[in-house]
Amino acid sequence: MDIQKLGYDSINLGHGSGGLMTRDLLDNMIFNTFSNPFLNQKHDGSIVKFNNPIAISTDSFVVSPIFFKGGNIGELAVNGTVNDVAMCGAIPKYLSLAFIIEEGLKINEFRDILNSIKKAADTSQVQIITGDTKVVERGKGDKIFINTTGFGEVHPKANISTDNIKVGDKIILNGQIAQHGMAIMSQRQGLEFESDIISDTTNLNFLIKDLLDRFGKDIHFFRDPTRGGLSSVLSEIATDINNGILIFENKLPIEKQVAAACEILGLDPLYVANEGVFLTIVEASIADEVVDLMRKDDKGKNAVCIGEITKDHSGKVVMNSHIGGKRIVSPLMGEQLPRIC
Amino acid sequence: MKYLSEYRNFEATKSYLKLIEKTVTKTWKIMEICGGQTHGLVKNGILDLLPEKVQMIHGPGCPVCVTPLSLIDKAIELLEQGVIVCSFGDMIRVPGSKKSLLEAKANGGDLRILYSPLEAVTISKNNPDKEVVFFAVGFETTAPANALSVIQAQKEGVKNYSILVSHVLVPPAMEAILDDEFCNINAFLGAGHVCAIMGYNEYIPLSKKYKIPIVITGFEPLDLVQGIYMAVCQLEQGKYEVENQYARVVKKEGNTAAIDVITKVFEIGNRSWRGIGEIPNSGYVLKSEFKAFDAESKFGVSEIQAPENSDCIAGLVLKGIKKPYECSQFGKACHPGNPLGAPMVSSEGACAAYYHFSNNLISLK
Numbered sequence: 137m138d139i140q141k142l143g144y145d146s147i148n149l150g151h152g153s154g155g156l157m158t159r160d161l162l163d164n165m166i167f168n169t170f171s172n173p174f175l176n177q178k179h180d181g182s183i184v185k186f187n188n189p190i191a192i193s194t195d196s197f198v199v200s201p202i203f204f205k206g207g208n209i210g211e212l213a214v215n216g217t218v219n220d221v222a223m224c225g226a227i228p229k230y231l232s233l234a235f236i237i238e239e240g241l242k243i244n245e246f247r248d249i250l251n252s253i254k255k256a257a258d259t260s261q262v263q264i265i266t267g268d269t270k271v272v273e274r275g276k277g278d279k280i281f282i283n284t285t286g287f288g289e290v291h292p293k294a295n296i297s298t299d300n301i302k303v304g305d306k307i308i309l310n311g312q313i314a315q316h317g318m319a320i321m322s323q324r325q326g327l328e329f330e331s332d333i334i335s336d337t338t339n340l341n342f343l344i345k346d347l348l349d350r351f352g353k354d355i356h357f358f359r360d361p362t363r364g365g366l367s368s369v370l371s372e373i374a375t376d377i378n379n380g381i382l383i384f385e386n387k388l389p390i391e392k393q394v395a396a397a398c399e400i401l402g403l404d405p406l407y408v409a410n411e412g413v414f415l416t417i418v419e420a421s422i423a424d425e426v427v428d429l430m431r432k433d434d435k436g437k438n439a440v441c442i443g444e445i446t447k448d449h450s451g452k453v454v455m456n457s458h459i460g461g462k463r464i465v466s467p468l469m470g471e472q473l474p475r476i477c
Numbered sequence: 478m479k480y481l482s483e484y485r486n487f488e489a490t491k492s493y494l495k496l497i498e499k500t501v502t503k504t505w506k507i508m509e510i511c512g513g514q515t516h517g518l519v520k521n522g523i524l525d526l527l528p529e530k531v532q533m534i535h536g537p538g539c540p541v542c543v544t545p546l547s548l549i550d551k552a553i554e555l556l557e558q559g560v561i562v563c564s565f566g567d568m569i570r571v572p573g574s575k576k577s578l579l580e581a582k583a584n585g586g587d588l589r590i591l592y593s594p595l596e597a598v599t600i601s602k603n604n605p606d607k608e609v610v611f612f613a614v615g616f617e618t619t620a621p622a623n624a625l626s627v628i629q630a631q632k633e634g635v636k637n638y639s640i641l642v643s644h645v646l647v648p649p650a651m652e653a654i655l656d657d658e659f660c661n662i663n664a665f666l667g668a669g670h671v672c673a674i675m676g677y678n679e680y681i682p683l684s685k686k687y688k689i690p691i692v693i694t695g696f697e698p699l700d701l702v703q704g705i706y707m708a709v710c711q712l713e714q715g716k717y718e719v720e721n722q723y724a725r726v727v728k729k730e731g732n733t734a735a736i737d738v739i740t741k742v743f744e745i746g747n748r749s750w751r752g753i754g755e756i757p758n759s760g761y762v763l764k765s766e767f768k769a770f771d772a773e774s775k776f777g778v779s780e781i782q783a784p785e786n787s788d789c790i791a792g793l794v795l796k797g798i799k800k801p802y803e804c805s806q807f808g809k810a811c812h813p814g815n816p817l818g819a820p821m822v823s824s825e826g827a828c829a830a831y832y833h834f835s836n837n838l839i840s841l842k
Contacts, residue, residue, distance in 0.1 A: 386487075399481065401592070459490040459698045461522020463834040469813040470570060470579075 152271025174265040182265040191226035194285040206334030210249035214256035217286040222341040223358040225294025233267040238277030260339040293352035300356035306423035310436040317408035336412035357417040367406040371467035383443030484697030493702040511668035512539030512825025519834040534797035540615040541823035546783040549573035556586030563597040564612040574783035594626035601638035613640040621735035624742035639772040649759035664708040667693035669723040676731025695723040752792030791818035801828040
């Protein structure tokens with residue numbers, strides 16, 4: 137993809153003025169990158185037609201640093217929303233894309249972000265159909281914030297709701313936890329440590345579709361445990377369903393380097409953010425087949441059943457520890473803070 | 478992960494739990510000194526696996542928990558004066574008398590969370606027109622790095638760096654606990670990381686004087702159950718010695734290079750402990766030749782006082798006299814989202830550890 141270089145090194149307030157500079161930025165960087173019949177109308181919005189019920193999800197992305205090992209804020213903004221739409225049991229189709237840019241962002245960086253957005257959108261087979269670009273004064277943002285809203289058609293066989301979760305259902309994870317959060321952490325100012333940990337940001341929509349094609353209503357629930365980590369999502373589910381959740385520490389998939397980084401920084405991987413991870417809660421009778429199907433896909437190659445829904449300890453998540461003890465897994469309170477020693 | 482997975486081994490841990498069960502005949506109260514050990518006990522569900530006769534009492538070894546309220550108010554005052562305040566992570570959510578450092582940051586204070594005080598010296602060099610203060614809290618474990626930052630700043634002529642010191646020492650706290658008229662502790666698990674720095678020579682006279690077993694213990698499940706087993710064996714045999722369960726890390730003489738750095742910068746002085754009060758000779762203060770690095774005198778905040786919340790029984794919890802769930806505010810007015818006292822903030826604090834990992838189970842029984 138060739139984006140014509142603007143006559144500026146960095147974005148300034150003029151690019152958000154709505155005048156010629158804005159037009160220049162839109163034409164030379166945004167419209168020509170995402171060119172499609174909807175966007176090429178250059179209208180205030182787009183008109184789209186759906187044949188089935190639609191799922192809508194919105195998310196804002198404020199990650200720092202904006203470039204990290206394994207990705208950048210751009211692909212995160214696509215994958216995050218694509219995955220949220222998919223978690224509703226839908227096939228993502230369209231995205232809106234809005235930027236809040238702090239003046240001074242390098243044009244080169246912005247271009248790299250746009251390219252990543254384009255690539256991620258193409259990979260997920262979604263189209264950017266409307267958007268917005270604002271520029272704020274230095275100090276009033278953090279380089280760039282992105283908001284995306286996703287629209288998807290609900291899969292005809294899907295029935296995803298906490299109402300469907302019942303005692304005995306199995307909880308299955310597609311991959312290893314805590315990778316994204318630790319990749320970001322390893323590059324945060326003041327915390328830089330050398331590691332090969334890369335973010336697991338990726339689109340999960342095709343794996344979700346495969347699962348729904350095959351298992352339909354026996355899949356009771358999907359959720360991607362992004363911010364707050366696995367523990368926060370499980371705690372929320374336990375509260376919603378009025379039953380308990382039991383998980384097994386020795387089943388939790390976690391890559392060795394990620395586990396070691398968590399140990400060093402004093403962080404609990406259960407509370408660390410994920411990106412390319414989702415959990416599904418399914419009929420016990422299909423659990424093995426679900427794991428098998430997932431493992432055939434690169435995005436589910438580490439799939440594993442981590443626990444089940446129980447009648448006991450209603451509203452709570454309990455984890456059987458490595459040594460056979462039990463502990464409550466509570467939701468994240470505030471930010472997870474590194475311990476002193 | 479060598480030295481981790483082995484110490485989380487199910488079979489080995491189980492075998493020590495069985496040995497404890499076989500050995501114990503009387504009820505013993507064992508205090509684990511360090512908050513990291515409390516965390517390990519509850520996080521791994523060990524408390525429920527121990528025989529009823531072995532009762533663990535959670536000690537005062539959480540640096541966040543024992544840092545006096547007035548010190549937090551002093552750090553907040555510095556932030557509000559425009560000073561860049563650098564701190565370890567779990568200190569920032571501890572409530573001061575009016576607000577926490579985190580809230581002061583939200584109001585515009587320049588607060589930085591660091592893993593090493595040496596980074597604060599770098600920040601000082603990068604911001605020559607600003608004053609930078611490191612909130613130097615902790616036990617003997619963090620003292621060497623904090624001392625090193627002062628040495629480094631002095632060596633490099635960094636004049637805009639200073640530290641707000643609240644260093645406390647483990648042995649005087651153990652003595653204060655043993656001298657308390659309500660003390661009912663039969664043995665201690667010594668704090669492994671503190672002893673990695675200081676060694677355990679100073680615990681020998683303590684053990685003799687109070688006729689109490691002290692087992693220097695690590696933090697993984699196997700460490701903890703082995704340490705408890707060693708303490709139970711001594712108690713059942715009527716012995717009182719200092720033993721070292723954590724020999725893979727702790728040497729009798731400690732880390733002499735680290736001790737040298739500490740003694741170059743700090744000397745022993747009186748310190749206030751949150752919830753416990755002042756204990757003579759229980760902490761470190763900067764030596765006179767390093768007074769230029771003392772933030773309290775540099776910014777004139779020594780006089781700030783702060784009353785404790787009268788509903789909080791943190792002092793009794795820290796001395797092992799009350800369990801967190803015996804507090805009327807536990808899980809009600811006081812929870813990690815709104816901590817009344819420091820032990821509810823840090824994950825090492827006994828109250829937070831119970832709240833997060835354990836007490837909800839107790840309430841279900």
